[in-house]
Amino acid sequence: MEPLLLALRDPEALLGLKLPQWEVLVNQARRANLLSRVAAGFDRDGLLREVPVAPRAHLLAARALAQAQADAVRREIAAIDRSLAATGAPVVLLKGAAYLLAGLPAARGRLFTDIDILVPRAALAEVEAALMLAGWAGMKTTPYDQRYYRRWMHELPPLKHIARQTVLDVHHAILPLTARLKPDSAKLLAASRTLPGEPRLRVLAPVDMVLHSATHLFCNEDVGNSLRDLVDLDSLLCCFGNKKGFWPALSARAAELDLTRPFYYALRYVQPILNTPVPAQVLRDAEIGRPPSALRGLMDAIFFRTLQPDRAAATDGLASLARGSLYVRAHWLRMPPLLLALHLTSKALRREQ
Amino acid sequence: MIVSELSPEELASRLASPGLRLRTGPVVTRIQSRLTSVVQGVALHYAHYAVEGEGSFADFRVRVASPHSLRRWLKPQVYFHFDGASPFLPLPANQAFAMLEWGLNWCVSNHCHQYLIIHAAAVERSGLALLLPGPPGSGKSTLCAGLASRGWRLLCDELTLLDLATGSVVPLPRPISLKNESIDVIRRFAPEARLNPPVHDTVKGSVAHMKAPEQSVIRGAEPARPRWVVLPRFERGATVSLEQQSRARTFMRLAENAFNYDVHGRRGFELLANLIATSDCFECRFSLLEDAVEALDGLARRT
Numbered sequence: 001m002e003p004l005l006l007a008l009r010d011p012e013a014l015l016g017l018k019l020p021q022w023e024v025l026v027n028q029a030r031r032a033n034l035l036s037r038v039a040a041g042f043d044r045d046g047l048l049r050e051v052p053v054a055p056r057a058h059l060l061a062a063r064a065l066a067q068a069q070a071d072a073v074r075r076e077i078a079a080i081d082r083s084l085a086a087t088g089a090p091v092v093l094l095k096g097a098a099y100l101l102a103g104l105p106a107a108r109g110r111l112f113t114d115i116d117i118l119v120p121r122a123a124l125a126e127v128e129a130a131l132m133l134a135g136w137a138g139m140k141t142t143p144y145d146q147r148y149y150r151r152w153m154h155e156l157p158p159l160k161h162i163a164r165q166t167v168l169d170v171h172h173a174i175l176p177l178t179a180r181l182k183p184d185s186a187k188l189l190a191a192s193r194t195l196p197g198e199p200r201l202r203v204l205a206p207v208d209m210v211l212h213s214a215t216h217l218f219c220n221e222d223v224g225n226s227l228r229d230l231v232d233l234d235s236l237l238c239c240f241g242n243k244k245g246f247w248p249a250l251s252a253r254a255a256e257l258d259l260t261r262p263f264y265y266a267l268r269y270v271q272p273i274l275n276t277p278v279p280a281q282v283l284r285d286a287e288i289g290r291p292p293s294a295l296r297g298l299m300d301a302i303f304f305r306t307l308q309p310d311r312a313a314a315t316d317g318l319a320s321l322a323r324g325s326l327y328v329r330a331h332w333l334r335m336p337p338l339l340l341a342l343h344l345t346s347k348a349l350r351r352e353q
Numbered sequence: 354m355i356v357s358e359l360s361p362e363e364l365a366s367r368l369a370s371p372g373l374r375l376r377t378g379p380v381v382t383r384i385q386s387r388l389t390s391v392v393q394g395v396a397l398h399y400a401h402y403a404v405e406g407e408g409s410f411a412d413f414r415v416r417v418a419s420p421h422s423l424r425r426w427l428k429p430q431v432y433f434h435f436d437g438a439s440p441f442l443p444l445p446a447n448q449a450f451a452m453l454e455w456g457l458n459w460c461v462s463n464h465c466h467q468y469l470i471i472h473a474a475a476v477e478r479s480g481l482a483l484l485l486p487g488p489p490g491s492g493k494s495t496l497c498a499g500l501a502s503r504g505w506r507l508l509c510d511e512l513t514l515l516d517l518a519t520g521s522v523v524p525l526p527r528p529i530s531l532k533n534e535s536i537d538v539i540r541r542f543a544p545e546a547r548l549n550p551p552v553h554d555t556v557k558g559s560v561a562h563m564k565a566p567e568q569s570v571i572r573g574a575e576p577a578r579p580r581w582v583v584l585p586r587f588e589r590g591a592t593v594s595l596e597q598q599s600r601a602r603t604f605m606r607l608a609e610n611a612f613n614y615d616v617h618g619r620r621g622f623e624l625l626a627n628l629i630a631t632s633d634c635f636e637c638r639f640s641l642l643e644d645a646v647e648a649l650d651g652l653a654r655r656t
Binding site for chain 2: 023054061068072
């Protein structure tokens with residue numbers, strides 16, 4: 001098994017590794033943006049001191065970086081919260097920001113690229129205005145990009161803070177408006193939970209958090225972070241899976257939100273790759289989202305390749321074809337064919353200029 | 354084993370594949386390249402550096418290579434590859450060795466957060482380190498090369514690594530990057546110094562690297578305690594002056610020049626505060642290298 005997968009499943013199994021294998025591990029983990037996550041795994045099990053000095057230095061460095069990011073994200077969330085207080089809109093933290101503030105194990109050693117929040121679509125204009133007043137400005141300034149985001153996407157064009165350079169994604173749904181699957185944002189907002197000690201900030205309900213993570217992984221074109229997303233999913237399932245009633249609620253919620261397909265894929269890949277414990281009954285329930293066999297065979301070929309640690313061998317032609325096809329697929333899922341054709345043509349023409 | 358013990362053919366073949374495992378201070382980098390200029394640059398500049406065996410741990414794996422496109426016949430370019438990606442835009446092929454040097458700096462400054470990393474040159478005398486933090490154009494590398502040619506031990510030219518536990522400078526001796534006029538200044542100042550032929554029209558103008566003195570490489574594992582912080586200020590026509598600076602101001606200059614001050618939070622603050630509290634801080638204005646080196650030698654004599 002690849003050292004990175006071993007590290008994510010069972011850090012203790014790595015302690016017998018020879019230096020060249022540690023080198024492969026650090027390399028794979030760094031490429032997958034998972035080095036600090038691997039460090040957190042050793043740290044949790046009290047094993048960091050048993051790692052040989054040379055690779056340990058990398059784990060300590062990655063841990064310091066992740067810790068600094070977590071502190072920065074907390075400060076940033078506080079700033080967002082203050083800026084939006086007057087709007088009265090509920091602000092639901094998504095992904096890494098949510099894991100961090102909810103104190104979930106998924107946040108341990110996780111790196112951030114941006115902060116994602118979900119607000120009701122009706123409050124979008126007011127939220128955007130309040131954020132602009134507080135210093136967040138749109139990064140996409142061409143009229144086409146503006147229209148693309150505002151008419152078709154599930155989020156505002158990404159915002160960047162003019163002083164702190166932090167990036168904020170303001171969502172009003174978890175999938176584009178033009179996507180085939182249509183999870184109802186009102187249901188997500190209605191089920192969201194408050195956070196202890198936070199009067200305004202909210203996070204998704206545990207089942208919705210898992211389904212959002214699955215949707216993000218299997219409908220997104222950002223293939224570089226696929227394994228990182230799978231690790232999120234694994235961590236959420238391990239954490240919530242012990243709670244009574246979680247699994248039946250999860251299957252039911254997938255159907256209710258029109259997300260049975262990403263749910264199926266999530267369980268299909270997370271289980272064999274990261275050894276996530278999933279009850280047999282849940283796997284049977286998830287079959288409802290199973291794609292036709294030919295499609296499933298194709299998806300297996302693609303996902304098992306792209307979800308493998310990115311070592312030299314995985315950059316062969318097939319792996320890069322697999323990554324390319326995921327990019328195309330993500331767009332295919334986001335938009336009806338005609339709109340997609342128009343969008344890609346427009347992007348291509350602009351690149352020519 | 355050290356690089357100069359490899360025959361030119363062995364060095365070239367090892368660089369081609371599986372890569373040369375080169376130790377520089379605490380860092381081992383596996384370098385791959387088939388480019389003649391890189392092979393020659395490594396042979397010249399890294400002659401005295403340790404080569405690690407195949408069973409060792411390489412912190413970074415890098416490759417400098419030309420793409421297999423038709424372009425290599427017309428206007429050849431080189432890429433710096435790291436972890437399967439190319440973090441920089443390609444450069445003209447004649448800048449291959451400089452690109453390797455810049456790439457190695459990037460690897461360290463972006464990943465080695467087990468240290469507080471300051472954009473500064475550092476040299477040592479009697480176990481005490483003199484730090485020269487400064488932006489490009491301040492004369493930092495010129496001063497560093499000058500001092501390293503007159504009895505000071507080179508600790509580093511670009512990246513000062515501070516050990517978080519002890520506050521000492523961990524040496525990272527590597528070639529000193531000289532730009533534009535400073536190339537000729539050093540040639541006159543230290544005729545014995547080994548420089549590779551300058552490469553012109555880089556983003557930094559003309560660039561040549563000066564080989565790190567052999568002693569600094571051999572003593573590459575000996576840390577040094579910070580004792581002086583000198584902000585260099587090259588000013589055409591200025592007579593040399595060494596003016597004491599406020600600790601607060603010098604602290605800020607160090608923090609501004611740190612690559613990862615934000616990563617270390619309070620620990621970073623305390624480390625720098627302690628460094629400043631135990632160091633004498635100066636600004637060195639100079640136009641003539643001889644005078645500046647003499648003034649800084651004076652500092653060492655006073656202690």
